[in-house]
Amino acid sequence: MLNIIMKLIIIVVIVCALVKCNAISLDYYDPGSDFYVPPDNDSEEDSNQAVNTFLQPPKVQIMLFYEVFCPHCRTFFTETFSPVLAKLGRYLDIYTYPYGNAETVEKNNKIYFTCQHGPTECYGNKLHACALDIVKSNTRALKYNICMMKYSNSNQGSDDNAADKCGKSLLIDSTPIKKCAKGSRGTELLKLYGEESKKADFKHVPHILINGVKNDGKHFMRDVCAAFAEPPSECRDILRRTKLQRKMKQNWLMRTRMVPVFLICSFCVTLANSYTILTDVSFNDLLDEDLPTADVDLMHFIPDKTYTEQKLNIKLFYECHCPGCREFETTEFKKTVERLNDYLDIQTYPYGNAKTEEHDGKVEFKCQHGPKECYGNKLHACALNIIKNHTAALQFNMCMMESSQENRGSDDKAADKCGANMRIDSRPIKSCAKGAKGIELLKYYGVESTKIGFQYVPFVLINGVEYNGENFFKDVCKYFSKPPPSCMGIEN
Structure with a gap:
């Protein structure tokens, strides 16, 4: 009797150990996903491990192609990109290209630009380009350009007035930026951004690339977090919500698989009864109907x-x-x-x-x-x-x-x-x-x-x-x- 009890105790201990190990491993990795999900650092050891893990995470590359007066560019920059920059900026390698669907024309050794929203947009693009060139901190330059796009005045922002206001609020001298935009340096920079934009070969702006992959910007924060091989702690809640949503979807799919057999049978009976309608279609015709092949873009x-x-x-x-x-x-x-x-x-x-x-x-x-x-x-x-x-x-x-x-x-x-x-x-x-x-x-x-x-x-x-x-x-x-x-x- 004693031997039986001991065996049961051993089995229980083994099962508990397995369950515990599985529970821990699930905290670190979701089998249904391609990205790392950090644990709830309940212990000091786990906490130290997490700190070491996220000390120097590999940066995610973001490339944004835009034009300053495009309504959707302004909305994306001020409402979607801005919070991502604030939360994850230090983990990102960001490149912005203020040119959009403009055109560069060279005649008689002179360079001209034609922009979708007119000459004032060309000047606004130059202001953005010069800010990126002059402001030493890339993050500060991006915040300055986002600020210029927020002003919803009659001139749509990104003009001298917006440059001055944003310079004052961010403690950035706007004078050299405006001087650059009005001179040859602004022309040189905008031409460069035009060349890089043409290489990207986009049709719509904003054109967004995350690690070289096109992104629609609808779930930008989530998609940026998912692009990390080892996401920073700031992404933890976002990825956990994504993981939870995935599990909820998987549970829903499991429940749908439990459809009562009589519903399937009912469908089969209905399908059989409908055969009389197909008087002009032979069974062989139905079999011969083309099906999507493997090379179709799903x-x-x-x-x-x-x-x-x-x-x-x-x-x-x-x-x-x-x-x-x-x-x-x-x-x-x-x-x-x-x-x-x-x-x-x-x-x-x-x-x-x-x-x-x-x-x-x-x-x-x-x-x-x-x-x-x-x-x-x-x-x-x-x-x-x-x-x-x-x-x-x-x-x-x-x-x-x-x-x-x-x-x-x-x-x-x-x-x-x-x-x-x-x-x-x-x-x-x-x-x-x-x-x-x-x-x-x-x-x-x-x-x-x-x-x-x-x-x-x-x-x-x-x-x-x-x-x-x-x-x-x-x-x-x-x-x-x-x-x-x-x-x-x-x-x-």
Whole structure:
């Protein structure tokens, strides 16, 4: 009897030891994750070990490409990047590039810049570049630039007034920074940032890279913490919450696996009864249906395919002077419209990141690229309203955005040129854009755009799902269970 009791005691001790060891190991590493999670340092020994571990953690590299007047850049810098800099700045290797979608032009040994939001943005970019060059502490320079982007005055911040105010609050002399921005050094720096930005080959700003990997910025703090091989203590709570969320998701998945068998059987019976509906589809046809192969990009592949009898819905939100929008519409989108128009239900919204303001019964618009873009958006809206053939209206608008058009296109001259080429009378379109109807239409497109809540343009929805692919025509073809003839021969 005594021997049995001793054996039981030994078994209990072994089991307890195993449980304890497993509990400790789980504190340090989550099998479902790729990153280290530090323990609750209950003992002095654990505490000393944690201090030694995080004394010199390998730094995470952050690269941010932006332009100072871009609304989404300002929001990201002041609301998302700023707290990360404050909390984790000493663990980060940060590079910022204040250039964005600008263009550098060299003529007669002189350098000129064309910026998305005009000459004042070019000067603002130079202020940021000069601050990074002159302020010795990179962290202080970043805080100074973030401060300049916070001022929501009529000039959108990042000007001499903002430079002076931020210099005063951060005890930084703004005089040499402004002098640099107005001189050859500012030009030299901005040209350098332009060269580095072109190498990154982005279409939208802010363009964010964490350790060289593109990031959407939606969960920036969490993603930065997850990028550490050995996260600092400041990341502990963030990673623990992520770990808890993952476990909750795993538990939910486990519960869903416990679906009663009778529900599965009920589905099978329903499926069998529905067979009578498929009178025109043979069982072999169903077996022969193409399945996604291993080389399909699963991030862009959407399983909700449709038959060619049901048109694919595409919604495109854009602004007519946005370089990325012009490139997309005149290349990939144009190709898709020309080849698949009969199989698509397309709606376009020429408004983008504009703002609608109403004062004393009057409606006014503020567009990212100035009043000319607002008028161009109205031309697009009026073309969609006046030209009876929707495909012709889309082609007319794409024509106005062609790179061959002068002054970014989408103006009266482009409307006349495209009208002549397509045998479309441009006069009623221009009259509409200059009158009350143009205002009414652009206001409507503004309401519809605001409902979506996008952060960049062009913004595309396919059957209501955000599209982020690289080859639009090819990816659209993937949605069809029985692809149209135009999609045949395309590599999966």
